[in-house]
Each structure stands twice: as structure tokens, then as C-alpha cells.
Amino acid sequence: MKRFFRRLLGYEKADSAVTAPLSEQQIQAILSNKGLEMELPQLISACGQSIGKQRDTNEDCLFAFTATIGGPRGNVPFGLYIVADGMGGHQDGEIASNAAIRVFAGNVVRKFTSYLFGLPPQMIDESLQEIMLGAMNEAHYTIQRQVPGSGTTLTAALVLGQQMTIAHVGDSRAYLLYPDGRLDLLTRDHSLVKRLEELGQLTAAEAAMSPHRNVLIRALGQGDSVEPDVFTLPFPPGGIILLCSDGLWGVVTENDMQRVILETPVLARACYNLVSAANTAGGPDNISVILAQIVG
Amino acid sequence: MEVSTLDTQHITHSFESDDAGGGKQQLQPGTTLVNRYLIQDVVGIGGMGSVYRARDLHFPSVVKLVAVKEMINMAPDPLVRKTIVQNFEREANLLATLTHPSIPRIYDYFSNDDRSYLVLEFVNGKDLEAIINETDGFLPEEQVLGWAVELCDVLYFLHTHKPDPIIFRDMKPSNVMINQHGHVVLVDFGIAKPFQSGQKGTMIGTEGYSPPEQYRGEATHLADIYALGATLHHALTRRDPRLEPPFSFAERPIRKINPAVSAEMELVVNTALQYNPTDRFPDAAAMKDALLNVARKTGSLSRLSIPSVVQVSGIKPLWTFKCEDEIRGAPIVHNGVLYTGCYDNNLYALNAADGQFIWKYAADGGIVSRPVIADEIIYFGSEDRALHAVNIRSGKVVWTYFTEGRVRSSPRIAEGHVLIGSDDHHLHAVNTITGRPVWKFEAVDAVRSTPFVYQDLIYVGCESGDFYCLDFRGEMKWRYKAKRAVTSSPWVAENAVYFNSLDATLYALDARNGWIIWRFRMGKGSIVSPCVAEGMVFTGSADGHIYAVETRTAREVWRFHCEHQVNGSPVIYKDALYCGSVDGNLYCLEYRTGRLRWQFATGGPITGTPLVFDDIVYIGSTDHQIYALLA
Numbered sequence: 030m031k032r033f034f035r036r037l038l039g040y041e042k043a044d045s046a047v048t049a050p051l052s053e054q055q056i057q058a059i060l061s062n063k064g065l066e067m068e069l070p071q072l073i074s075a076c077g078q079s080i081g082k083q084r085d086t087n088e089d090c091l092f093a094f095t096a097t098i099g100g101p102r103g104n105v106p107f108g109l110y111i112v113a114d115g116m117g118g119h120q121d122g123e124i125a126s127n128a129a130i131r132v133f134a135g136n137v138v139r140k141f142t143s144y145l146f147g148l149p150p151q152m153i154d155e156s157l158q159e160i161m162l163g164a165m166n167e168a169h170y171t172i173q174r175q176v177p178g179s180g181t182t183l184t185a186a187l188v189l190g191q192q193m194t195i196a197h198v199g200d201s202r203a204y205l206l207y208p209d210g211r212l213d214l215l216t217r218d219h220s221l222v223k224r225l226e227e228l229g230q231l232t233a234a235e236a237a238m239s240p241h242r243n244v245l246i247r248a249l250g251q252g253d254s255v256e257p258d259v260f261t262l263p264f265p266p267g268g269i270i271l272l273c274s275d276g277l278w279g280v281v282t283e284n285d286m287q288r289v290i291l292e293t294p295v296l297a298r299a300c301y302n303l304v305s306a307a308n309t310a311g312g313p314d315n316i317s318v319i320l321a322q323i324v325g
Numbered sequence: 326m327e328v329s330t331l332d333t334q335h336i337t338h339s340f341e342s343d344d345a346g347g348g349k350q351q352l353q354p355g356t357t358l359v360n361r362y363l364i365q366d367v368v369g370i371g372g373m374g375s376v377y378r379a380r381d382l383h384f385p386s387v388v389k390l391v392a393v394k395e396m397i398n399m400a401p402d403p404l405v406r407k408t409i410v411q412n413f414e415r416e417a418n419l420l421a422t423l424t425h426p427s428i429p430r431i432y433d434y435f436s437n438d439d440r441s442y443l444v445l446e447f448v449n450g451k452d453l454e455a456i457i458n459e460t461d462g463f464l465p466e467e468q469v470l471g472w473a474v475e476l477c478d479v480l481y482f483l484h485t486h487k488p489d490p491i492i493f494r495d496m497k498p499s500n501v502m503i504n505q506h507g508h509v510v511l512v513d514f515g516i517a518k519p520f521q522s523g524q525k526g527t528m529i530g531t532e533g534y535s536p537p538e539q540y541r542g543e544a545t546h547l548a549d550i551y552a553l554g555a556t557l558h559h560a561l562t563r564r565d566p567r568l569e570p571p572f573s574f575a576e577r578p579i580r581k582i583n584p585a586v587s588a589e590m591e592l593v594v595n596t597a598l599q600y601n602p603t604d605r606f607p608d609a610a611a612m613k614d615a616l617l618n619v620a621r622k623t624g625s626l627s628r629l630s631i632p633s634v635v636q637v638s639g640i641k642p643l644w645t646f647k648c649e650d651e652i653r654g655a656p657i658v659h660n661g662v663l664y665t666g667c668y669d670n671n672l673y674a675l676n677a678a679d680g681q682f683i684w685k686y687a688a689d690g691g692i693v694s695r696p697v698i699a700d701e702i703i704y705f706g707s708e709d710r711a712l713h714a715v716n717i718r719s720g721k722v723v724w725t726y727f728t729e730g731r732v733r734s735s736p737r738i739a740e741g742h743v744l745i746g747s748d749d750h751h752l753h754a755v756n757t758i759t760g761r762p763v764w765k766f767e768a769v770d771a772v773r774s775t776p777f778v779y780q781d782l783i784y785v786g787c788e789s790g791d792f793y794c795l796d797f798r799g800e801m802k803w804r805y806k807a808k809r810a811v812t813s814s815p816w817v818a819e820n821a822v823y824f825n826s827l828d829a830t831l832y833a834l835d836a837r838n839g840w841i842i843w844r845f846r847m848g849k850g851s852i853v854s855p856c857v858a859e860g861m862v863f864t865g866s867a868d869g870h871i872y873a874v875e876t877r878t879a880r881e882v883w884r885f886h887c888e889h890q891v892n893g894s895p896v897i898y899k900d901a902l903y904c905g906s907v908d909g910n911l912y913c914l915e916y917r918t919g920r921l922r923w924q925f926a927t928g929g930p931i932t933g934t935p936l937v938f939d940d941i942v943y944i945g946s947t948d949h950q951i952y953a954l955l956a
Binding site for chain 1: 401538539568570571572600685778819820835836838840841842843844875877878879
């Protein structure tokens with residue numbers, strides 16, 4: 030089948046068809062697009078959590094939901110993964126992170142209900158990014174109403190087919206481990222030190238040592254409105270997405286995270302090992318980890 | 326004054342009865358402090374306590390009003406508490422020595438265990454923040470400029486204080502009072518304003534006015550200059566920096582928000598707001614000089630034009646060629662020969678180097694699309710309803726395939742097949758060698774969009790607003806319905822398909838299943854075919870703009886304003902974007918910034934797409950001419 034298409038489309042001889050006015054640059058960009066698997070990919074996931082070694086309460090909250098959606102466009106993997114880290118300087122940090130996840134997940138899953146649960150299809154007239162943005166706003170207003178003065182980080186990944194849409198506020202993180210072993214930080218911490226680092230006012234090393242490294246410049250529930258980062262990128266087959274709170278990335282280096290995941294083919298065990306690594310490093314904060322992977 | 330001699334009887338009771346959480350409680354009107362200051366009202370709330378308006382009872386026959394500023398000492402450690410009180414008193418003593426019309430006089434101070442008080446001149450007026458908020462529209466530049474000059478004066482006075490300079494550290498609109506005479510008075514000298522840190526959730530970023538280096542603990546006089554710049558930015562734009570990401574003033578150019586502000590004034594504020602302290606004014610006196618220069622210039626001189634490297638005229642085409650009618654489509658170049666269709670029904674073959682005529686082939690209708698070449702045959706559609714296949718050497722017909730409608734779509738070749746849309750509501754797949762149909766896909770309405778082939782799938786739009794994804798047997802994989810026609814030709818990159826619609830939206834759909842990833846709204850409908858490079862999608866719209874939008878976030882990176890609609894499509898070549906407009910110009914922009922590099926005026930609207938090949942741009946115009954220009 031694949032060979033048929035390849036012959037039909039003539040990848041090897043694509044340059045024999047002059048499709049200008051595309052410039053050479055543009056043509057190269059198209060040709061460099063890697064092929065996608067035709068088989069239905071499967072999404073699998075695992076998560077891990079620990080209160081850490083130095084805290085009495087768990088202000089983190091996570092949500093992991095893996096399914097498929099049906100419909101005229103075929104069966105497509107669906108995943109919603111969320112990590113929220115309530116702000117410790119405020120009262121009720123855990124109430125805020127729990128409320129945020131409830132409201133956010135509820136708003137997203139509700140949109141897909143008919144596709145997720147085989148009910149008569151209901152058209153979705155919003156883009157994936159609009160859905161994520163809307164859920165973020167709802168969570169923000171809920172915290173303002175129910176837990177005023179409190180706040181939380183929230184990093185969510187919506188996987189649909191081979192795309193993932195990330196919505197992010199605060200300093201929890203999303204990473205993508207590419208099939209070639211490269212680990213990319215997808216999110217940008219909304220923290221003071223990160224902002225200073227971006228402006229060249231601090232080096233990465235200074236940032237890591239800064240007494241202000243826990244200071245957030247954006248958080249859910251804080252400020253009049255929330256301005257999350259929302260973006261979409263391909264989820265390559267074999268790639269692994271990692272969501273975590275600063276309880277992990279604050280004490281375990283990216284190299285170590287990468288090594289742990291690569292060395293541990295079973296996602297659930299990798300989650301366990303990541304949490305253990307953070308606790309071995311002192312476990313100063315609550316730890317939350319989610320891993321999800323597109324296989325086959 | 327000795328702290329121990331203070332009479333705090335009136336208030337100690339309330340301290341003792343308060344629990345830890347209630348220690349921040351405000352004084353009630355009617356409370357008297359040290360038997361002298363009768364609290365009338367709360368006039369402000371600071372980080373460490375409240376500010377009250379009070380009456381000084383030592384002047385029983387007149388009403389003398391004072392401001393009483395309270396600092397509540399919340400430190401649990403006795404040693405820290407003591408240090409805070411000492412610092413407070415030291416600063417109070419220092420301030421008491423300052424005499425300047427823009428600094429309130431200090432009359433008195435006193436402390437007890439929990440609270441310290443500073444008694445100052447009561448300024449009858451409003452703070453600048455309230456003025457900004459209560460003004461409809463923008464404050465006049467002249468007024469802001471006048472206050473800015475006075476603020477420079479008082480900052481310079483503080484910064485040159487002997488023996489030690491005084492850094493104000495907290496310049497912001499709410500700390501600038503405008504008194505009843507319209508002059509500025511600096512209030513809140515940041516006594517005991519410890520920097521909160523450590524715990525997550527201290528929203529330092531919302532401070533908004535402080536420079537980057539202040540967060541490292543480096544507060545020099547240049548920090549005050551930055552904060553003054555931030556204050557002026559806020560006053561001129563009404564955009565509160567505490568509601569914006571920190572240090573993001575450069576993302577909110579003043580004149581973009583408030584075009585009434587002069588370029589000179591904007592420059593002064595921008596200089597004060599430089600990230601790097603050494604790039605700011607060296608001192609407040611220099612900033613004052615710059616402000617006075619602005620006053621001089623805006624008072625008498627018209628606005629300076631912005632220095633420009635843009636070349637708007639004087640570009641000479643390498644060659645031109647004139648056809649019999651409008652050129653609405655796009656050319657291609659192959660082996661040194663340029664081919665272009667024309668509304669005069671002809672397909673022309675010209676020497677790409679000098680524009681010399683080689684041959685032409687006459688169809689029976691206008692040609693409004695872009696031809697494509699494969700294996701020495703050129704394929705193009707025409708309004709004569711046919712798809713023509715012509716030998717590129719001889720200019721002789723190889724075969725002709727008839728649809729049942731005008732052909733405005735450009736052909737796309739995928740080995741062995743020509744894919745082309747027609748106004749007969751079909752997308753046709755035709756054998757390249759024989760000209761025989763392989764299959765046709767029935768759409769709801771005319772197909773004028775050019776199909777895009779991405780690996781095993783075909784993407785094409787339709788005048789009904791439907792957008793289709795087909796496999797190579799012509800069977801539909803998925804479909805999306807836009808609100809109006811999709812004439813635009815799609816582009817696929819990184820699993821996402823991008824296209825415009827006349828519903829004024831640029832769409833990004835998941836190329837595999839058609840889920841909407843994002844939508845980007847433009848001012849008007851668009852028939853432009855977007856293209857993608859370096860994580861940006863470039864497009865245009867009938868609203869007269871060329872847009873660059875981030876593929877991942879749908880965020881607008883830049884937009885370029887043309888004088889008329891943009892109906893032709895942009896192309897990227899090296900570091901530049903080329904795009905024509907109905908205003909008759911071909912624009913060359915830096916594609917990363919949208920900055921205009923040059924423009925070239927043709928004699929009529931441009932609706933086609935330029936071709937850039939070997940550093941030469943070829944563009945057809947409705948003035949009947951095709952132009953070759955150096956890229």
C-alpha cells in the first residue's frame with residue numbers, strides 16, 4: 030500500500046514536476062516532511078505523584094485521561110493530560126489546583142463527549158486552541174470566585190491524532206522526548222527569573238540559584254485576566270510527552286530526566302523512577318509526573 | 326525623639342486584642358494618635374499599611390491637615406523587628422532633611438511594637454494613577470511632558486543628594502501626586518519595603534515599573550529613570566504595566582496605541598526604558614534636557630520623518646514583455662524559459678534572461694492560473710473549459726481534456742496524474758500521458774482552489790466553503806465547512822493544512838483528520854494561498870494586509886499594510902517575502918520582520934503570484950506586462 034502511494038506520488042522524482050512559483054527553498058521544505066504512519070496509532074500513558082520529603086500537604090494535582098474518539102473521520106487517539114501546582118505562598122493552594130483541574134478538564138472533555146462516548150455527534154464549532162483557551166479562562170474565573178487570592182500553575186496537553194495542543198500558565202512544564210532521544214522543553218516558565226534570563230539579565234546558572242526562582246509572573250487565579258500560552262505541534266510516533274511540576278524539574282536535571290525515560294521502556298516504571306529521582310534529590314516540593322506516548 | 330516616650334495608649338489596646346491575622350486592621354476615623362493626630366479617613370493603602378488623612382490637634386484654631394503613613398511591622402523575629410524600626414527611623418530622619426517643592430515635608434514620626442508612623446505634609450490633589458484612570462481618552466502629551474520635567478528635577482535632586490545619593494526605588498503613577506496647582510509631589514518614599522521572595526506566588530512581575538536589574542538588588546539612579554519611563558509610558562498609553570508581562574514595553578509602542586504622541590516623546594520614553602542601564606539617559610538631568618528638546622520641537626517643527634532605507638522608486642526591471650491583455654495568473658521558469666498564461670487566451674514562452682518571445686499557444690479562453698511542467702509537457706487550464714497539455718519545445722498541443730466548466734484552478738502533478746479543479750464542481754484527475762480521465766471527485770460547487778498533494782493525500786477547497794481531503798482514488802477522507810468560499814489554495818506543513826476563506830479567516834486544520842487547530846481572523850475575506858516557512862504562515866487579505874502568523878500559536882508576528890487588497894499570494898525566497906497587491910505594487914519584505922525592503926509599481930493591479938528563480942523575480946500585472954526584476 031505504502032509503496033503504491035509512493036510510486037503514485039513519485040517522491041523520488043518529485044523534482045521532475047516543476048511546481049514553481051514555489052521557490053527551491055519551499056520545495057525542499059515540503060520534501061523534507063517526513064512520512065506518517067498510515068496505521069492507527071495508539072496512545073498510552075502513565076503518571077506518578079509524591080508529596081515529597083519536606084512538605085506536609087500536596088498542593089499538586091494531576092489529571093490523565095487516555096481514550097480514542099470515533100466519528101466520520103475515523104478512530105483517533107485522544108488524550109488529555111494536566112498538571113497543576115497550587116501556589117504555596119497562598120492559602121488554599123491545593124484547593125486552587127484541584128478546582129483548576131476539575132474545571133479545565135470538565136470544559137475540554139465536555140466538548141468531545143459525543144465523540145468520546147459514542148453518542149450522536151454534536152458539532153464542535155471551536156478550534157482546539159479556542160477550546161483550551163476557553164477552559165483556561167473558566168478555570169481562572171472559578172478560582173477567583175471560589176478561592177479568591179489563591180492561584181495555581183496549569184500545564185495541559187490535549188492529544189488528538191498526531192497533534193498536541195498545549196495550554197500553559199505558570200512554571201509547571203511540558204517536554205517532548207523525540208524518537209531520536211532529544212528532549213525539548215516545550216513550555217516557557219512564567220517566572221521572574223525566566224523573564225530576566227530571556228532578557229539577558231541573568232544566566233541560566235544564576236537563574237537556578239536565584240532566591241526569586243519561585244516567583245511567578247503569571248498564574249491561574251491571579252490578575253484580572255489570564256493570558257495562557259496555547260500552541261499546537263505534531264506529536265511524532267514514538268515520541269513521549271512529559272508533563273511535570275517544579276517538584277521534578279527543580280531538582281532533577283533535564284539530562285537525568287532524559288536518561289531515566291530512555292532507560293525505562295515501560296512508562297509507568299519511568300514515572301516511578303522520575304518521582305524517586307526527585308525524592309532522592311531531597312524531595313523539597315510535591316512531585317507530579319505524566320508520560321504519554323504514541324506507539325505503532 | 327525617643328520611641329519609649331511616645332504615648333500610644335489610644336491604640337495599644339486594639340493591638341493586643343487583635344489576633345495575628347487581624348494585625349493589619351486599619352485605624353478607624355476618630356482615633357487619635359499620640360494625643361495629637363486625629364484620624365479622619367483612609368486615603369491610600371500601601372504594601373505595609375495604610376495612609377490616613379489626619380488633623381493636627383496642636384493647631385486647635387485652624388484645620389491643619391497632615392498625612393499619616395503607617396507601617397505595620399509583621400516580622401515575627403524580635404531582632405528583625407528592631408532592625409525594621411531602626412531602618413524606618415533612619416530613613417525618616419534622612420527625609421526630614423530634604424527640602425524640595427516636589428517632596429512633601431516631614432513633620433514627625435513615632436513607633437511602637439507593631440506600627441510605625443510618619444507624619445507628612447498633606448498634599449491636596451490626586452495621584453497620577455487616579456488621573457489616568459479618570460481621564461477619558463489620553464492625557465495630552467504637553468501635560469505629561471510638563472510633569473515629566475518636574476519629575477526629572479526632583480529625581481536629579483535626590484540622586485545628587487550629599488553625602489549619599491537617594492534612590493527613590495518606587496516611581497509609579499500612584500506615588501506621583503498632582504497638587505491643586507498642577508505640580509508634582511513625590512509621595513511614598515519606599516520606607517521599609519522589603520522585597521518578598523522565596524514563596525511561590527509572590528507576584529513581583531505585576532510591579533511593572535521596576536527595571537530588570539532592580540530584581541537583582543541593583544538599584545542605582547538609573548533604576549529610577551527606567552521607572553520614570555514606565556510611568557510616562559503608562560500615562561501616555563493608559564496601558565497599566567502591572568497588567569502586562571514584565572519589561573514588555575517594547576511590545577507596546579506608544580505611538581501605536583496613542584498616535585497623538587510625537588515620535589520625539591516616544592524616543593525619550595523608549596530611551597529611559599532600555600533594558601540595559603547604560604543605554605538609558607546617564608542621569609535625570611540628561612532626560613530633562615531631552616524632554617525640553619521634545620517640547621521645543623513639537624511646539625514648532627513638524628514631525629521628523631523616520632529615517633528610511635526603503636527603496637520605493639528607481640528600480641529598473643531587467644526586462645518587460647507586453648501581452649495583449651491582463652496577466653492575472655502566475656509564471657513559471659523551466660530550463661531558462663519563462664511560461665505565462667494571459668487573459669488574451671495565449672500561453673507565452675519567453676527567454677527568462679532577456680524576455681525575448683519564443684512561442685505562444687492559443688487557447689480558446691483566458692488563462693488565469695499558473696501552468697505546471699513535467700517531463701517536457703506544460704499543463705494549464707483555461708476559461709475555454711479545457712486542461713491543455715503542450716510540448717514545451719515546440720509549443721504544439723499534446724492533448725486537450727475538456728471539463729464542463731471554466732478552469733480557474735492551477736494544475737498539480739503527482740506522478741502520472743494531473744489534478745485540477747473546474748467550475749463544473751469537480752476535481753479532475755487526468756493521466757499525464759494520455760489525457761484520459763482517471764477519476765473525478767464531485768464537490769458542492771466550483772473548484773477554483775489549486776489542490777495540494779501531501780504524501781498520500783490531496784487537499785482542495787471549493788466555492789461552497791467546503792474543504793476536502795481526498796485519497797488517491799478520489800475518495801473523501803474528511804471534509805470541513807468554512808462559512809464562505811475557499812478559493813485559496815491550501816498549504817500543508819507539519820501535519821497541519823492552512824488555507825484562507827472569504828469568511829475572513831485563515832484556518833489551520835489537522836491534515837490527518839480535519840480538526841480545527843486554530844483560526845486567525847483577518848479584516849476581510851481572502852483568496853490568497855498561504856505559504857509556510859520557519860514556523861510562520863504568510864498570507865494576505867482583501868483588507869489590504871500581508872500577514873505573518875506563527876504556525877504553532879496563531880499569534881500575529883507582523884502585518885504589512887498595502888494600499889489596496891492583497892489577492893495574489895506571497896512567496897518566500899531566501900530571507901525575503903514577495904507579494905503583489907491590487908494597489909499595483911510588488912512588495913519585497915524581510916519575512917522575519919515584515920519590514921519593507923523595496924517596492925515596484927506596475928501599471929495595474931497585481932492579482933497573480935510572483936516567481937523568484939535564480940535571484941530574479943518575475944511578476945505579471947493587469948497592465949498586460951510581465952516584469953523581470955532583481956530579487
